[in-house]
Amino acid sequence: MxxxxxYQIRKEEGDAQEKKLNELKTELAQLRVAKIAGGAASxxxxxxxxxxxxxxxxTVVNQQKKSDLRSDLKKKKYIPKNLRVKxxxxxxxxxxxxxxxxxxxxxxxxxANFPLRKFALAA
Numbered sequence: 822m823x824x825x826x827x828y829q830i831r832k833e834e835g836d837a838q839e840k841k842l843n844e845l846k847t848e849l850a851q852l853r854v855a856k857i858a859g860g861a862a863s864x865x866x867x868x869x870x871x872x873x874x875x876x877x878x879x880t881v882v883n884q885q886k887k888s889d890l891r892s893d894l895k896k897k898k899y900i901p902k903n904l905r906v907k908x909x910x911x912x913x914x915x916x917x918x919x920x921x922x923x924x925x926x927x928x929x930x931x932x933a934n935f936p937l938r939k940f941a942l943a944a
Contacts, residue, residue, distance in 0.1 A: 823870070824870050824873055824874050824877070825841070825845075825874040825877050825878060826877075827877055827880070827881050830877065830878055830881045831881055831885075835882075835885075838878060838881065838882055839882075841878055842875065842878045842879070842882070845871055845874050845875045845878065846875065848871055849868065849871045849872065849875065852864055852865075852867055852868045852871060853868070856868065887904065890904055891904050
């Protein structure tokens with residue numbers, strides 16, 4: 822059996838994906854039994870392929886669940902941290918344009934009391 826491709830699994834419905842996952846898991850269990858019983862080398866090599874296929878199926882299923890949740894929560898005010906955009910810590914904690922434009926009370930008082938002086942220069 823060849824390794825399962827992610828694009829093929831994405832085309833399938835949720836029930837078909839689950840069925841595929843169960844098939845792969847049962848096949849893996851059979852191969853492990855064959856390994857203990859002293860099976861052929863070809864069966865032993867197949868274990869790795871089946872494990873990778875299971876990982877691919879699980880990855881696709883989890884990606885689809887996450888994207889469905891993101892689309893459901895898009896209009897909400899708060900989104901769970903595991904569904905937020907990752908970026909970097911510095912970018913996430915950077916001040917917004919609005920926040921960086923704000924002035925403190927002290928700055929406002931200083932600007933009101935000491936406006937910029939204009940001088941007329943005679944040319």
